[in-house]
Amino acid sequence: MPLPLPGFFTYALPSSMEALVQVGCRVIVPFGRTKYYTAIVSRIHKEKPEGYAVKSVSELIDTTPILLPSQLEFWQWMADYYLCALGDVYKAALPAGLKLESDGEEIVRRFKPKEEARVRLGENFQSEESLHALFDSLRKTPKQLDLLMRLLELSNHFGKERKEVSKHQLMKDEASSAAAFNGLVGKGVFQTYTVEIGRLSSSNNQETVVKHVLNAPQQKALEEILETFQQKNVCLLHGVTSSGKTEIYIQLIEQALAEGKQVLYLLPEIALTTQITQRLQRVFGNKLGIYHSKFSDNERVEIWQKQLSQEPFDVILGVRSSVFLPFQRLGLVIVDEEHENTYKQQDPAPRYHARNAAIMLAHKAGAKTLLGTATPSIESWYNATEAGKYGLVQLTERYRELQLPEIKAVDIHELRHKKLMHGAFSPDLLNAMRDALGRGEQVILFQNRRGFAPMIECHNCGWIPRCVNCDVTLTYHRSSNQLVCHYCGHSITPPQVCPACEEADIRSIGAGTERVEEEIKTYFPEVKVARMDLDTTRSRSSYEQLIRDFEQGKTRILIGTQMISKGLDFGNVSVVGILNADLMLSYPDFRAYERAFQLMAQVAGRAGRKNKRGLVLLQTSDVKHPIIDQVRRNDYKGMVEMQLAERQMFRYPPYYRMVYVYLKHRNASLLDQMAQTMATRLRLIFGDRVMGPDRPPVARVQKLFIRKIMLKFEMKVNPLRIRELLLKVQQDLLSEDKFKTLTVYYDVDPA
Ligand SMILES: [Zn+2]
Ligand SMILES: [Zn+2]
Incomplete structure (x- = not known):
């Protein structure tokens, strides 16, 4: 049952359904006094349960299972390990369109098949004779005659194989008139009908791309991975940014497909995957299916059903929830950017880690898992070194002679003291930006806080507005002129005078991405700036547009939150500014240093052009902080060893x-x-x-x-x-x- 309750429930099966029902089929069952739910059959038996009266199954929805036995087993593992109910896993796993819900008596079917309107010639006009008579009668209405001729042409009426014609196809020509169409329908010349069509794009993309030849280090890494897989089920690929990991993934996927296996390619957020999606689509064409949260529920239902069919996608590219898809012959799982904490589901249950769940999924299917990243999570590093559980393959050279960037720390504490800061910007950063823009290059700025200002404060009495529902301060968003709670979404209009002391001296403190954007416009009024954060990328298309504009040089400066740290490759970025490292280092969590290193190293990796070394300016008030030093020297091992020592001493994961x-x-x-x-x-x-x-x-x-x-x-x-x-x-x-x-x-x- 899709409910946060432990255990299973037993229902009686009406004899009419007995022959049809199978484990993994959905049934509608009554629950409580008035509710109905979609349950999934987990066992068919003849044992009478104790303690409650057995009700009957109301309706059988499927005659073939929508859940494979291996999936149910995986759900059970997840519920056990992550300490939640099986029903919590069910709710997260199944697209909403496959769960019918009831409010009282009526059961709502959410999945709506996509339909297309089509047009054909009316029954009375099929013969050649009647058609000729029709031509004569339409002489006075040339638009109708035109439209009729177009239908005959599109449907290949006089040819051997007739084709179906959609209304859209028929009417897309500018000359097609809706009045003429309606006239013909009125006369019975045209008949309209609807058919169900899929939403999954069926591009006829047939592997047209010439494959990349791997360079020597990539080839060596590929061979080492394959060797590792002889002995171990999981391999960690530690490759510096821009070392060409994707090319290696593509080779591995091809090998798995050649063996008749399926591949799951996991990414932390699909929002950041435009570039990789396009690349994989060019190589794998319609063998590739994409599963992600910004797809409509109906699309997700169709992918689910396709994966159960005889012709499933061979490769699924998806976010964490794609571990729940049915796989019939999984051979390889790739977890890209495995260190990303967005793989962890925070709320609601199941609070699972998709990387770890994927390893379990692969294990149960007898498949191999490759974890890839430039900055491995401390857990994975430990598992691949000290613990010896995973294999480890390293790729230390950047692709196409790209050099690692030069990283300089800038002491903003001192600059603030000397009153030399320009808002969020040090003079060094402004100068570097000016030089880069002057040479026609691009700049990325990283500020890990959205909104205009983290908070506002009464300058007179120190009053700070807080959320009425949550224990947090409200963030000021200037574009909407609202104070917003980032936890519950509660928002209010900022007061003109302080509600505590009634002074009209309310000021904003600190800088979010919105303020950084505004400040830049004053320093570089002639330069086009784009901002990438949760507020500007609500839709998938807006995200893609931002990336495209920056790729094509239409925008020259890109400001963003951690979104910009992920898997994006731009060829013309020479300067990266990290505006405030302190925000990340002061976060109260045992993973804060690890996360800060990963974020900064990933952002820094966006700098650098072919044959030219990039520059990263890292603004902090604590230049001597060990993490700052490790980022500056690109010293992943130094970071990980220091963190492991601390974790062991204070009893934290991975120990x-x-x-x-x-x-x-x-x-x-x-x-x-x-x-x-x-x-x-x-x-x-x-x-x-x-x-x-x-x-x-x-x-x-x-x-x-x-x-x-x-x-x-x-x-x-x-x-x-x-x-x-x-x-x-x-x-x-x-x-x-x-x-x-x-x-x-x-x-x-x-x-
Ligand atoms: Zn006040
Ligand atoms: Zn709130």
Whole structure:
């Protein structure tokens, strides 16, 4: 059932359905007093359940399964490992169009097949005789005659093989008149009808691209990967930015296809994949299917159904949810940019990590997994080195003689002190930008905060507006003149005077991408600037347009949040500015340094043109920070060794498995009491592996207060045993009257 409830439910099967039903088929079942849900058949048996009266299945939707047995097994693994209900996985896995829902009695079918209007000649005009009579009668209405002739031509009426003609096709000629069309329909000359067509584009792209020949380091890396796969199921490919990893992926995909296998190619966000999508489409044509969140639900249903058919896509390029697609003969999984934390689903459950889930998916299918990145996650690096679980292949040379950029740290603390900063810009950065633009080159600026200003403040009394629902300050967005909560979306118009002291001296503090954009326009009024963040890329097309304009040089400066750090290659960028590294380094999380290094190294990797070394200016008020130094020297190993030492000392992943227990409630004092009780009970079982309860950095979201209990387990402890004990404590707690309104959920391997 698509519900966050543990276990399975038994329903009686009417005899009329008995012969038709199979495991993996959907059925409509009643639940509670008035509700109906789409359930999936997991087992057909003759055991009477205890404790509840069995109701009957209302309707059988499928006669062939929409879920393969291997998928159900994968769902079960996910629910067990990530401490959620199987129904949570079901809800996340299946496109909404395959889940029918009821509100009361009526069941809504969400999936709407796409239809096309077509036109044919009316029955009475099929014979040659009647057609000639018709020509005569239409002499006085030449537009109708024209349209008739066009239909006869398009449908190949006088030829051997007739063709179907869509109304769109018939009417797209400018001379076609709607009045003439309606006239012909009125006379019965034209008949219209609709047919169901698919949404999946059927480009006739037949592998027309000449394949890239790998250079020597790429070839060597490919051979090493294949060798690794002889012994290990997972291989980490650590290749510096612009080392040509995609070419290696393409070769591996081709080999898998040649063996009759399917390939899953995972990317962290499809928004950033325009360039890679186009490249793969050119190579694999209509063997490639794309699965992503910005597709309509109907399209996703069609891909799901195609993957169950006799002719599935051989290659699926998709975001994290594509691990849920049916695969019939999976042979290879590629996880590109494996370090990205967007692979981790934060909310709602299942809070799974798509990289780790993909490794499990591949393992269950007997397939191999390749993890690729320029800045491996510390977990993957550890697994490929110390732990010896994965193979490791390195690619250290940049493709086409690209040099790694020169990275300079700029001390903005000192510059601020001397009043030499121009808003968010140091003089060095402005000069470098001016030089680059003067030479006709392009600039990328990275500011990891959207909006105009992180907050506004009353200069007189220090009042700061906060969200009414959440424990965060509101971000000022100038374009919409709104203060917005980035957690719940709540927004208000900024007050003219301070609500606390009634002074009219409200100022904004700090800089988001919107302010950076505005400042640039004052320094470089003649230069075209584009901004890429969540606010400017709501639709897929707007994102693609931004990329295209920058690629073609229509825009010269690109400002962006972390979005610009991901897998984009531009040929003419000579300067990259990181406006404020401190924001990343001060984040309160054990992964903050690792993430800061990855982000900065990835952004820096966008600099550099053929035969010319790029320049990266890294603005920070802490130039001596070890991470700044490691980024500057491109010292991944230095970073990872330092972090591993700290993680081991303070008992963090990859040496320990972490589980966060979150508790939510409207009443803060009751919540504190519950959190204390739960932590105490957990300590009785797990001892000093339990920390907290604490307030998380954002301790209230959407009117619910939040507390967090942190658990750290040695890797040798069995996750299923942890699950069992945790759920027992939770059940006991929630069975007590005063605690039963508490919401408890878990985040395993938080990222
Ligand atoms: Zn005030
Ligand atoms: Zn809020």
